[in-house]
Amino acid sequence: MNYYTEIKNELINNEINRKVKNYSINKSDLNTYYNVGKLLSEAGKHYGESIIKEYSKKLTTELGKIYDVSSLNKMKKFYFLNKKLVTLSPKLSYSHYVELLPCTNLNQIKYYINQIEIYNLSVRQLREKIKNKEYERLDNNTKLKLINKEEEKITDFIKNPIIIKNKYNITNISEKMLKKLILEDLENFLLELGDGFSYISNEYKIKLGNYNNYIDLLLFNYKFNAFVVIELKVTELKKEHIGQIEVYMNYIDNNLKSIDQDKTIGIIICKENNEFIIKYSSDNRIITKEFVLN
Numbered sequence: 001m002n003y004y005t006e007i008k009n010e011l012i013n014n015e016i017n018r019k020v021k022n023y024s025i026n027k028s029d030l031n032t033y034y035n036v037g038k039l040l041s042e043a044g045k046h047y048g049e050s051i052i053k054e055y056s057k058k059l060t061t062e063l064g065k066i067y068d069v070s071s072l073n074k075m076k077k078f079y080f081l082n083k084k085l086v087t088l089s090p091k092l093s094y095s096h097y098v099e100l101l102p103c104t105n106l107n108q109i110k111y112y113i114n115q116i117e118i119y120n121l122s123v124r125q126l127r128e129k130i131k132n133k134e135y136e137r138l139d140n141n142t143k144l145k146l147i148n149k150e151e152e153k154i155t156d157f158i159k160n161p162i163i164i165k166n167k168y169n170i171t172n173i174s175e176k177m178l179k180k181l182i183l184e185d186l187e188n189f190l191l192e193l194g195d196g197f198s199y200i201s202n203e204y205k206i207k208l209g210n211y212n213n214y215i216d217l218l219l220f221n222y223k224f225n226a227f228v229v230i231e232l233k234v235t236e237l238k239k240e241h242i243g244q245i246e247v248y249m250n251y252i253d254n255n256l257k258s259i260d261q262d263k264t265i266g267i268i269i270c271k272e273n274n275e276f277i278i279k280y281s282s283d284n285r286i287i288t289k290e291f292v293l294n
Contacts, residue, residue, distance in 0.1 A: 003043035004055055010035050011063060029094040037079025040072060052076075077101045081109070092116055095123045099130060107147055108135045118195070132163055132294075154224040154265055155287050157194030162269055164189065166293035173293065175232050179216060181293075182232075193267075196223025206251050215248050226262040227252050233270040237288050241268050242281050249285065 014032035018025050043051050052072050059067040078097055082088060084106055088097075096116060103109045112135065116126060135143075137159040145152060165185050170177060182189045183202060190197045197219050204218040217230035229252060231245045245266040252264045266286040278288050 001042075003039050003046075003051075004058065007036050007039050007043075007055060008059060008062065010039070011059065011067070015063075015065075026093050027090065030088055030097075033075045033078050033094055034082050034088075036072070037075040037077070037082075040076045041079060044076075074098055074101060085109070085113075089113055089117060091120070093123070096121075096126055099123060099126050103130070105135075107143065111135045111138075111146060119191075134159060137161065154194075154196075154221050154226060154228075155267070158267065158287070158289055159192050159194075161290040161292045162189075162192045163294045164192075164291050170293065173234055175216070175234050178232050178234055178291070182217070190219075193219075193228075196221045197228065198222060200227075206248065206255075208247070208251070213248070215252075218252070221265075224262060225260070227257060227264040228267060229264055230267045230269060233268060235270065236272040237268060237270045237274040237277055239277050241270070242277060242283070242286060245286060246283050249283075 010032050014028050017028040017032075040052060040055070043055070053069055056067055056069045056072055059065075059072075078094070078101065081097065081101065092113060100109050100112060103112070112126060112129065115121060115129065115134075119125075121129070138157065139160065142152075142156040144150075145156060164178070164181050165188065166181065167184070168177075168181070170181075173181075179202060186199055190199065198221070200218040200220055201215075202217050204215040206213050206215065215229055216232045219228040219230060220226070221228055229245060229248045231241065231248070233241055245268055249264040249266045257264060263285060266283075268286065268288045269291050270288060271290065273288050273290050278286070
C-alpha cells in the first residue's frame, strides 16, 4: 500500500467535503482524521516513526496547507483514542477531541465528553474545565459511580475544592466579599456545584421567633427537586456551623418545601474543612466543601 497517497487523498477529499457539504463538515473531519491517523500508525510500523516528518513536508508542499508533524501526530493519537472510546459523539468537534488528547485516564475523558454533551461546551470552555482539573476535584465515590453507572445524588458532582474566581485579587477575604465574588460569577459557581442548580436568593430572610436570620445563598435543584441552603465561611469549619445550617434547612423544610419535594440539602463552603466535625454530625443532608480563590 502507498500510505502517503492514501493519506493525501483523504485530506484532499476532506477539503472538498468542507466546501461542498457544509452541513457535514464535522463528520467529514472526524472520519478523515481517524483514517489518516490509522494510515500514519500503519506506515510507522513499516517505515519507522520518522516517516511522519517526511509525510509532513510532502503534504505541506503538495497541498499548499501546513500539515506539520504536530498536527499529524494529533491525528494519530486521535485514531488511538477513538479505538478506546469505540464510538465518537457527533456533538464533539475534532478540536474538542484534540483538547482531550493529553488526558491519560479514559474515565476522565468520558466525563468531559459527557459534560460537552450536556452543556454544549465550546472548545474554550472545555479547555477551562480541564485546566481547572474539574474531574480530579470530584469525590472518589462519585468517580466509581460514573464507572459503574450507578444512581447519582444531588451532592455527587460538587467539586472539592470549589474554585471561585478572584477578580479583585483579594488575599484576606471576608464572607461578604466571598459572596460578592460568587454572585458576580454565578453561572460558573453553579456549574462548580454540578447539574441542575438554580439561583433563588442571597441573604434570604427567615424569622426565628423575634429575630431575623439570613441564609447566605438559597438555591433549588430542579434535577433532584430539592432546596439547597448554602452557608459561606472564611474560616475552618466549626461545630456551630453545623447547628446553624441545620436550623436553616429545617426552617425551609417546614415553611417553603412542598409535600412533593425532597428534603433540603445543606452545603457549607469553608476555607478549611474539619473531617471530625462532619464525621460526628448526625445529619447526613449536610456536606462541607472547601473553596479556593483563583
